[in-house]
Amino acid sequence: MHASSTLLAEPRPRGVTLRLVEPGEVAEPWHHDGIRSVTPDLTTLIERVQHGDQNAFAEIYDAVAPMVFAAVSRVLRDPAMSEEVTQEVFVEVWTHAARFDPEKASVSTWAVTIARRRAIDRVRKEQSQRNRVEQLAQRRPEVAPLTDDAVVTRIEGERVGRALADLPPDQREIIELAFIEGLSHSTIAERLGLPLGTVKGRVRGGLQRLSGAMGGAT
Numbered sequence: 001m002h003a004s005s006t007l008l009a010e011p012r013p014r015g016v017t018l019r020l021v022e023p024g025e026v027a028e029p030w031h032h033d034g035i036r037s038v039t040p041d042l043t044t045l046i047e048r049v050q051h052g053d054q055n056a057f058a059e060i061y062d063a064v065a066p067m068v069f070a071a072v073s074r075v076l077r078d079p080a081m082s083e084e085v086t087q088e089v090f091v092e093v094w095t096h097a098a099r100f101d102p103e104k105a106s107v108s109t110w111a112v113t114i115a116r117r118r119a120i121d122r123v124r125k126e127q128s129q130r131n132r133v134e135q136l137a138q139r140r141p142e143v144a145p146l147t148d149d150a151v152v153t154r155i156e157g158e159r160v161g162r163a164l165a166d167l168p169p170d171q172r173e174i175i176e177l178a179f180i181e182g183l184s185h186s187t188i189a190e191r192l193g194l195p196l197g198t199v200k201g202r203v204r205g206g207l208q209r210l211s212g213a214m215g216g217a218t
Helices: 042-049 052-077 079-095 106-137 148-166 169-179 185-192 196-216
Strands: none
Touching: 042 052, 042 106, 052 106, 079 106, 106 196, 148 169, 148 196, 169 185, 169 196, 185 196
16 A cells, blocks of 8 residues: 555445545545435335334335325325325235235335325215215204194194193093094993993083183183
8 A cells, every 4th residue: 555645534324435545636525426325125125024024114114105105195185184194005015015916016116006096095085074064064954834724733732732621520531532532422431331421411511611711712
């Protein structure tokens, strides 16, 4: 070695070769020279992932994540949602690494294909949820409006109920059996153990009282 030669002693990355600087030559730092990055062998890495190698998975993530995120973002156009879907993609890459077929696609193409599919699925899911919300917002409880006849019937029913409550118990019971349950006078007489004439008399008396009460009600 030439006695006056100088050895570059600056820190260097792996793969950078040291060289001697001759007398009179200006030494340049190593980082002024071009550095070639080494692309990992993704096929070899995915084979390791298939056997549960987490370090290999981390290398695949570092290499492919930018492409996956870009593919998802082009579909979703929402950074937060794109990050979420990107994580889902790599969960699928990890859990279904055995499905990768190197004869059909490269690892990066396979991952990007998963990314696009998941992004489209997310768009459909979000749209479906929005549609359901809109349908619920437009839905109103269907209440049939009361017609004039229905209002009259309801009022009359309330008045009859109050009038019945004011009848003597013996008349009210027979009126309810006759006009609410629809029993004949003879059937009422048999059920209550009363003479038929008594039943008819109480019906007439009850109707007269009801007529008077209904006529005077407001």
